[in-house]
Amino acid sequence: MKLISLAWRNVWRRKRRTLITASSIGFGVLLSATFTGMALYMYGNMIDASASTGFGHITISAVGYNKTPTLDKRISTTDELREKLIREQGVADAMVRIMGQAMFASAVKSVGGMFLAIDPSQETEKYNLLIRLIKQGNVFTDKDGTGVVVGNKLAEKLNLKLGKKLVYTTTDVNGEIVSEIARVSGVFSTGVAEIDGGLVLLPIDRVRNVLGYEKDEATLLAVMLDNQRKADDIRHRLSEKLDLKRQEALTWRDTQADLAGMITIDGASNYISQLLVALLISAGVLNTLLMSVLERTREFGVMMALGMSARQLFKLVLFESVWLALIGLVVGVMITSPWYWYLDVYGLDFSAMLSGEDYSVAGVLVDPIVRVKLYIETVVIILSVVFTLAILSGVYPAWRAGRIPPIESLRNI
Amino acid sequence: MAGEVHTNNPAIKDIVRLESVSKVYQQGQLEVRAVDNVSLEIDTGDFCALCGPSGSGKTTVLNMIGGLDVPSSGQVWLENHNLARLSRSELASIRRDRIGFVFQAYNLIPVMTAYENAEFVLRLQGVPESECHEQVMMILDEVGLKGMEHRRPDEMSGGQQQRVAIARAIVTRPAIVLADEPTANVDSATADALLDLMQKLNQEDGVSFLFSTHDQRVMDRARRLIRLRDGRIESDEARR
Numbered sequence: 302m303k304l305i306s307l308a309w310r311n312v313w314r315r316k317r318r319t320l321i322t323a324s325s326i327g328f329g330v331l332l333s334a335t336f337t338g339m340a341l342y343m344y345g346n347m348i349d350a351s352a353s354t355g356f357g358h359i360t361i362s363a364v365g366y367n368k369t370p371t372l373d374k375r376i377s378t379t380d381e382l383r384e385k386l387i388r389e390q391g392v393a394d395a396m397v398r399i400m401g402q403a404m405f406a407s408a409v410k411s412v413g414g415m416f417l418a419i420d421p422s423q424e425t426e427k428y429n430l431l432i433r434l435i436k437q438g439n440v441f442t443d444k445d446g447t448g449v450v451v452g453n454k455l456a457e458k459l460n461l462k463l464g465k466k467l468v469y470t471t472t473d474v475n476g477e478i479v480s481e482i483a484r485v486s487g488v489f490s491t492g493v494a495e496i497d498g499g500l501v502l503l504p505i506d507r508v509r510n511v512l513g514y515e516k517d518e519a520t521l522l523a524v525m526l527d528n529q530r531k532a533d534d535i536r537h538r539l540s541e542k543l544d545l546k547r548q549e550a551l552t553w554r555d556t557q558a559d560l561a562g563m564i565t566i567d568g569a570s571n572y573i574s575q576l577l578v579a580l581l582i583s584a585g586v587l588n589t590l591l592m593s594v595l596e597r598t599r600e601f602g603v604m605m606a607l608g609m610s611a612r613q614l615f616k617l618v619l620f621e622s623v624w625l626a627l628i629g630l631v632v633g634v635m636i637t638s639p640w641y642w643y644l645d646v647y648g649l650d651f652s653a654m655l656s657g658e659d660y661s662v663a664g665v666l667v668d669p670i671v672r673v674k675l676y677i678e679t680v681v682i683i684l685s686v687v688f689t690l691a692i693l694s695g696v697y698p699a700w701r702a703g704r705i706p707p708i709e710s711l712r713n714i
Numbered sequence: 715m716a717g718e719v720h721t722n723n724p725a726i727k728d729i730v731r732l733e734s735v736s737k738v739y740q741q742g743q744l745e746v747r748a749v750d751n752v753s754l755e756i757d758t759g760d761f762c763a764l765c766g767p768s769g770s771g772k773t774t775v776l777n778m779i780g781g782l783d784v785p786s787s788g789q790v791w792l793e794n795h796n797l798a799r800l801s802r803s804e805l806a807s808i809r810r811d812r813i814g815f816v817f818q819a820y821n822l823i824p825v826m827t828a829y830e831n832a833e834f835v836l837r838l839q840g841v842p843e844s845e846c847h848e849q850v851m852m853i854l855d856e857v858g859l860k861g862m863e864h865r866r867p868d869e870m871s872g873g874q875q876q877r878v879a880i881a882r883a884i885v886t887r888p889a890i891v892l893a894d895e896p897t898a899n900v901d902s903a904t905a906d907a908l909l910d911l912m913q914k915l916n917q918e919d920g921v922s923f924l925f926s927t928h929d930q931r932v933m934d935r936a937r938r939l940i941r942l943r944d945g946r947i948e949s950d951e952a953r954r
Contacts, residue, residue: 307825600821605809606809608810609838610807612803711777711782
């Protein structure tokens with residue numbers, strides 16, 4: 302009989318104990334998959350939401366605009382550039398936008414905020430969260446018109462309603478203060494106080510006129526990707542199409558530094574909690590194998606008396622930990638699959654736990670219904686780490702089995 | 715093999731040689747001399763019994779010959795090897811290839827069938843499965859277990875289990891079988907049958923046996939009887 306077959310039979314000597322240990326490994330897989338899946342879903346969701354409220358997954362802008370975003374830093378021939386970039390593999394869409402600061406005033410009050418000037422013919426609900434979340438009215442259709450879409454909080458502050466007048470004041474390319482009148486065509490509500498109370502959508506050509514921009518000038522080109530995880534690779538590719546003396550391509554990590562930082566910190570704390578889960582799994586496997594080794598001291602003594610070497614004994618116990626790990630992974634996949642399916646389809650609704658109507662983290666909208674998203678490489682990593690830890694937990698018992706002098710074991714016979 | 719070659723007698727007829735071997739155990743403050751200056755030789759083809767009351771040192775002598783225990787002083791030679799000079803892995807190889815063990819409590823591996831238990835040492839030796847099969851079936855037939863090869867230890871009687879243990883001990887054709895009280899846990903009819911079997915293996919196949927026993931039946935059949943008392947050889951008589 303081969304050692305690996307003997308190990309398999311040994312593992313099933315104590316069925317209940319094996320199943321309990323395998324279940325703890327499986328539970329570890331479930332926890333790890335759940336935590337990682339939820340985090341990845343949430344991160345992806347936040348990155349997409351953030352990208353669709355302004356900068357895109359990749360931002361093409363004038364050199365230095367990201368550090369000091371002033372309206373004099375602008376890129377030209379944006380329509381031509383857009384046509385070029387949109388044909389690139391992995392690029393889902395690209396929108397020419399002007400982003401800047403302004404004062405917004407109604408008959409009753411004025412407040413400071415940001416404006417996002419857009420070309421309505423380029424924007425879609427899919428890639429513009431604000432348009433998707435318009436609760437009253439519609440987005441303006443004329444890019445040179447007087448329409449404006451405001452957040453519901455801003456509308457409240459300025460006592461604005463559909464069709465009401467709004468004056469926005471900003472500085473043009475020459476540093477002169479300029480103003481324009483607009484009429485509210487729509488009101489959006491994202492649930493993020495910062496956005497709803499301070500961001501306004503304006504028609505791009507009208508803003509170009511106000512700022513003194515040329516016809517195809519803008520502050521940025523927001524590039525949306527099919528898969529945000531490929532942002533770094535695509536950024537490199539897109540950079541080759543740019544005049545790098547004047548233009549730069551940045552990923553959401555550069556333009557949304559707060560979000561990127563939050564994801565990094567959250568990811569690190571997620572790793573720590575997973576490390577604790579991993580330690581618990583390891584302790585379980587170590588305990589099981591150590592008990593199993595101590596119980597079989599006599600048997601190991603007999604095996605060594607019959608000529609089994611310490612090395613062969615080490616291999617035998619290590620094979621047992623391999624089997625235990627594999628059984629644990631099978632249990633893990635069995636219990637995780639339906640749970641993953643449930644979370645993927647229905648998700649967990651955390652809206653009751655979020656305060657008021659503000660569903661934001663680091664100023665970015667989060668979906669209160671948390672689902673899961675695992676990538677193949679993540680699954681492979683989770684299973685490999687759990688498998689490796691379970692096997693490593695068997696090293697000490699395996700080493701110990703081979704170190705017990707046969708005479709010590711046989712004295713008990 | 716790092717063990718010294720026994721140069722005094724190149725045409726060795728003794729498989730085992732103990733030279734002034736003593737074994738002292740420390741029990742708390744007390745020093746227990748389990749084996750005291752024992753010298754003896756076991757020849758090829760011997761059917762020899764070490765007898766004496768409990769605590770006389772029988773099992774300790776057997777363990778030292780089997781390389782399971784180390785003498786406090788003196789030397790143990792097995793064939794050409796001074797066991798004190800061998801590493802742990804070399805001792806494991808000697809036990810695997812040159813010694814067969816039969817224990818009082820059978821000590822079969824519970825998750826293995828009779829066939830697999832008998833095959834175990836051959837597999838440790840790296841003998842391919844196909845070659846093992848013929849040898850194992852032959853041995854099981856020889857010990858009277860034909861048809862029981864698929865039974866696990868808990869499906870066999872004590873006598874049957876001890877037969878499997880004997881099959882496991884002799885399947886590799888070792889230089890010597892060390893049997894520690896092999897009849898202690900079986901009824902007298904089974905004990906006689908087991909002794910018949912071991913006697914047959916000794917006479918027909920030339921397998922050397924060294925028993926530790928205080929069973930009169932074993933002593934009656936032994937061709938050489940070594941009596942131990944308080945760790946010393948009291949008498950060493952050749953019989954029949």
